[in-house]
Every structure is written in C-alpha cells, then in structure tokens.
Amino acid sequence: MNETKQKILDSALDLFSQKGFSAVSIRDICKVVGIKESSVYYHFKNKQAIFNELLQHFETIATALMCQLEQGLMVPLENFEENLFEKICGCFFESYLMDEYCNKIMRLLSIEHLYNDEMQEIYDFWLFDKPLNFQTKVFSVLTKAGIVKTSDSNYLAVKFYAPIFLFMQRWLFCGALTEECKQTFRVNVYRHVNHFFNEMGDK
C-alpha cells in the first residue's frame, strides 16, 4: 500500500540477507531507497522494527505454506504418493526454499541465529523441527498404508531430509541466489528423492 515503506522493507531484506542485520546501517538502506535517514523513522519505530516486520511477514507466509502441505496428508490413499511428490516439490522447494522472499529471510536467520537466542528458536523451528516433523508424519501415513515397511518414521525423515538440508546450505544459502544455484540444487535434490523412493520400493 504505502510505497516508501515497502521499498524500505524490500531494500532492508536485500541488504540484511547479504550482510546480516547489524552490518547493515540505516544509511545503507536509505541510499538504496533514495530517502533521508530521518524518513525511515516515520515508517518504523527503529531499525529492529524493520527486522520484526520482515520476520512476521515471513512467518505468515511460511505458516500458510505449511498448512497447505499438511492438508496434502489428508488426501485419499490412491493418489497420495503422486500428490505428495507434487506438494513437496511445489510447496516446499519452489514456493518456500527457493522463493525469493523466504530464501532471503532464511539466509538472514542463518546469520542471526548464531548469536541471538530468539532467532535460534525461530531458525530451529523452520529449518529443523517443522520439516522433520512433517516428513515423520508423511512416513507414518505411508507405513500405515503398508507402502513403507520400516516402523522408525523419525529416522526415515532424517534420511530423507538431511541430504536436502545439506544441498540447501550448499547451494541456496550462499552467495547470490542465481538461477544456476537453484538449478544445481534442484538437480541434486530430485536425484536424491528418486533414489530414495526407488530404494524404498525395493524393500
């Protein structure tokens, strides 16, 4: 709605995700937006408030996406697998990990969580607890349906998610998020997912 405020948020996220919160000055943001420093304080109480608004927006988006994912688990079994694959790839990879906004926030969290307990919790939630929790549920459903034999859904979730997490750190949360990076990530992830489901089918 408000143009300047949005520009501030956008520029701030850009810079924060590149250098971290404290390494970016209000001056830096203003230079990009093209306003004077004092103007920032018309739109935000202080520097922290910019960060908070960015984070809050992320949590709204991410929560919505996760809801969508979880609804995928309710789908009738006959087209479960196919639907799941689509959801994980569509929702989780494309709209979440590789979405520009979410990706930048996660880079930012990657920086801040290391010296900020509050960020640590948020980071853990969105990068470890939530995804592992979801995958565990997936494997529970698959086990109940007899598609998967193993009963340790937890460990299965780790085995499934860990390589994806590694590829994320390697290709998604480093340097600029170029199309090349995304592609490398995608190739690696898809190969892993295929391998994984093939092996599962074998047993």
Place this chain on the structure above:
Amino acid sequence: MNETKQKILDSALDLFSQKGFSAVSIRDICKVVGIKESSVYYHFKNKQAIFNELLQHFETIATALMCQLEQGLMVPLENFEENLFEKICGCFFESYLMDEYCNKIMRLLSIEHLYNDEMQEIYDFWLFDKPLNFQTKVFSVLTKAGIVKTSDSNYLAVKFYAPIFLFMQRWLFCGALTEECKQTFRVNVYRHVNHFFNEMGDK
C-alpha cells in the same frame, strides 16, 4: 610463545565464535585479556590480522587431521572396517567437529561465510568438499573390496554425511558448546552410523 599474544588470540576466538567477527570490538577483547586497546596493535597489525592468524592455525590443524584420516585408507583390508570406524569417530568427530578450537572456528566460519566470498570458499572446503570427498574415497575402497555393492560412491557419501551435517548444525553450531549438546550430537550420530552400516550389511 608470547603470552599476551596468545591470550588475545584465545579471547578473540571465544568472542568471534559467539558473536561473529564484526560484532566483537577490540575493546571487548581487551576487556577479557586485561590490556588496553592500543596494546593489541603491538601484537597485530589490525583486527583482521587476529582473524587471519586464527584461521591459519585452524587450517594447519585441520590439514593434519585430514592427512591422518586419509592415511587410514591405506590400511590393509583385513582390519579396514574396524580401523575406519575408530578413525572417523576419533579423528573426525572428537578431534575435529567437537574439539574446542576447531568447533569455534567452524562456528565463526558459519557466520562469516554468509557475507564474505573468501570465507565462503574456506567454509565450503572444510564442511562440504573435504568431508564428502573423503567419504567418497572410503566407499570406493569398500566397493573395490567387495564389501559394498553400490557403485555410486558419491551418493553413498552424501547419504552417510548429510545426517551428520544436519546434527552438527542442530547441536554443535548453536548456543554454547555444552557437554549436553555434545552428548546429544554423539548419540544421534552413532545411532545413524550404526543404522547405516547395518543396512549396508543387509544388502
């Protein structure tokens, strides 16, 4: 050799690993060491030089450890597996990932690599390329020896290392490195390693 210089290095690493390079001031370091700020400049050209010396020392240690690990691959096949297990656990986990010095440097790299291309390279080398490369070699040897059937050593390395990497990020590079964290990490890793080798044996 020089006591004060060593104290500066130690204190700096402590603080850098907790808050990141730029968030730590010369003042902060001096407060811990118990000297005046100007004294730092007798021992180091500038703040960056402290960082460089810390990093260089790490690379010396890490290189030595990696050499030791690689030598484990030359061992005659009869006691290969047993020896390997010991090496990986002893060298890689205890002396590297959980060693106080190395751990601190890696936390520091975790912070810096996100907005510093040079650090990015170093981080990638020590946390992705080097470990994955080594594991690939291990599985190549095991394949040649007929112990492992799969021919894709690369993917095996990923499957083996990714959960360890995830546990590292989750328990080792967050908050303070308490004994509790270490223990949680150890339990998770050892369980994974056991699972992994059991499954490999099954096939």
Place this chain on the structure above:
Amino acid sequence: MNETKQKILDSALDLFSQKGFSAVSIRDICKVVGIKESSVYYHFKNKQAIFNELLQHFETIATALMCQLEQGLMVPLENFEENLFEKICGCFFESYLMDEYCNKIMRLLSIEHLYNDEMQEIYDFWLFDKPLNFQTKVFSVLTKAGIVKTSDSNYLAVKFYAPIFLFMQRWLFCGALTEECKQTFRVNVYRHVNHFFNEMGDK
C-alpha cells in the same frame, strides 16, 4: 473557544511545568492531545508560540489578581486587618500560588528563568518585586495607622514574605502538586503568619 487549540495549551502546560520547555517535544504534547504533530502548526506558528500564549494568559490572570489585592488596601481602617488577612490568604495563597494554572506557570518560570534573560525578568517581577512591593505598601498603611511601630516597611515585608517564599520553594514548586504538599505548605504558612502578627502586636 477552539477545542483542539485549548487542549494543546493545557497539555503543553502540564508537560512544560513538569519537565521544562525544551525537554518537552511536540510529539509528547501530541501524544497527550491525540493529534498528529503537523496539526499543531495549524494552531501555532511554532513551539515557542505555545509557550508565549501560556505566559500571556498567566500575566492576564495574575495582573487581575494583583489588582484585586491592591484594592484591599483602600478599605477603611476599622476592618482593614481582618479584610487583609482574608485577601492575602484567599487571593494570594489559594488563587495564585496554589491555583493549578498559576502554579504550573510558576514552576515553568522556575525552570526557564535560569537560562533565559527574558524569563528572568518575568520571574523576578512576579515572585520578588510584585509581592515584596505589595507587602511594603501594606506595612506602610499599617504604620500610618499606628498599628505598626517600625518605620522600615521594606524590611518588614522581607521578614514577612521570605518564609512564605521558602515554603513555596520547598513544598509548592517541587514534584507533583499533591493535596499533601499544599496542606504542608498551608500549615507552615499559617503558623508563620500568626506568629508574625502576634509578635507585631506585642511591641
């Protein structure tokens, strides 16, 4: 007349008398009034203009009160003393020193006069010159009437007013103007006034 303007004046006086002119921001005033900062400039040219209007209003009130007091001196001698006592207490204490508006202005003057020559003059006029002048006149009348023997009306005025001034500073122009403060002030002043007139009667 104008509601918003009056609210601004009231809130400003409240705040100015508590913290001094320069320590109160337009923001502070607006927060209390419930308007935006730019709106103030519709009603007043600038911050100083608010102050000026408050001061001017005070001078109108105070002048009127002082006129009333001075008229008390014209009263026929038979009920002079009784009438005087009532006037001094009613007009000077209750309607002037302890009246909410006047009290706030005088606190404000107490602050501003210390670093503002113009305020210095106004302060001196209303807190020293005017009251001492009036008391001198009172004692002149009493002397002429033979009620008082001393001829030095000036010094009598000081002896009469000084303790009142001290009590004012002690209880009226400090912290919040609570009923308790007022009462302590009243008790001390009345005791002094009684003592004073008793002693005068003795001689």
Place this chain on the structure above:
Amino acid sequence: MNETKQKILDSALDLFSQKGFSAVSIRDICKVVGIKESSVYYHFKNKQAIFNELLQHFETIATALMCQLEQGLMVPLENFEENLFEKICGCFFESYLMDEYCNKIMRLLSIEHLYNDEMQEIYDFWLFDKPLNFQTKVFSVLTKAGIVKTSDSNYLAVKFYAPIFLFMQRWLFCGALTEECKQTFRVNVYRHVNHFFNEMGDK
C-alpha cells in the same frame, strides 16, 4: 592531575550551570575545551558521568565546609557569638554560597531538581534541610546559654534563614555571578543579620 579531564569538568560545569544538563551538548563542551567529541569518551564513560563527577566533588567540598561550621558550635561560650558570626559569614556565605564552584553546582541543582527526583533530594538536603538544621542547633545552644529567650529554635532558624534564602535566589542564582550581584547579596544579608541580632538582644 590530568589536564584535559579537568578542562572538560570545568567547561561542563560552566555550561551546565548556565543552561542545565540536557541543554548542553557534548559538542558544546568540546568547542570550549578544544578537543574532538570522541575524546571526551576517553575520560568519561558518558555525559552523565561528567555530571556525577561534578556533583560528587561538590558534595565532598560541601560536607567538609559543613563539618567546619558544626565544629564552631563546640567553641566555649565566652567567644561563641563572635566566632559564630565569623564562621557563618566566612564559611557559609563566602566559601559556600558565593564560591564559584559551589555556586555553579547549586545553580545546576536549581535547574535539575525540578524534573529529577534524585536531584530534588540533593537540592533539598543542601539548600533546606542542612542549613535549617544547622541554624536550629545554633539557636538551641544560644537558648541553653540564656542568650536567647525563645524556646522555638526551629522557627527562629526559619526566620533567620528565609531572608538569606530569598536573597540567594534573587541575587546569587540568576544570570552571571558578577561582583555586583555578590555585593548586593552581601549588603542585604549583612543588614538582615544585624537587624536580627539586634532584635534578639532587645528582648
């Protein structure tokens, strides 16, 4: 000892006593001293610390003076009165109220006490409680010695101190402390003191 630090203290006191603490900027002080703003922070933790050091020094001086005064009360009765007069004038007027350092601090307190509870207490102590307390003691001794007849030492103290307080506010804590101001103050006070002791002798 340290020249620059002393200059900062001196200049700060000068400015604070003229405009109040918050109306004086570090820049202002530095302009007078002839140093850069950042240099101030080598000598003082922050702006408040300058104020605190000034106040503390004052309290040391003032306490010493008050001790000296109180020792005057122990003097044998024969030369009590004469000695007292000298002490009050020498110590209290010349070395305290009119001493440059003390005078400036008291002006400063006059400003700050109006919107700062801590300063309020200090102000009350040094300008009301302490002097009135001391005078009460003086009159108690004089009463015991039969020199004074009245038993209400408290009210005597007020009658003695109040005019002095009024003259202080009128001539000492306003504008610049010129020799002219001092002289006017002195004349008024000495006249009062003489009157006072004459009247006391009469009864």
Place this chain on the structure above:
DNA sequence: GATGAATGAGTGTTCATTCAT
C-alpha cells in the same frame, strides 16, 4: 611491551518544521 590520549568516520535516533493534499 604497554599505554595514555586523541581522532575521523560512522551509528541509531530525535526533533521542530514544512508542505502538498
């Protein structure tokens, strides 16, 4: 080896004010 003293550049923030709407 160490430090007292200083500094220039920079940081986040506040404030009175302006002006088009």
Place this chain on the structure above:
DNA sequence: TATGAATGAACACTCATTCAT
C-alpha cells in the same frame, strides 16, 4: 482543520586505529 510524508540539523555514543612516550 487535520494529516501523511519528508527532511536537515543535531545528539550521545562506538569503533578501529595512530602515535608519542
């Protein structure tokens, strides 16, 4: 009448660094 938006000037304070001693 009121406000959304902006701004220049100021503020207290921090930091890495220098240099004479």
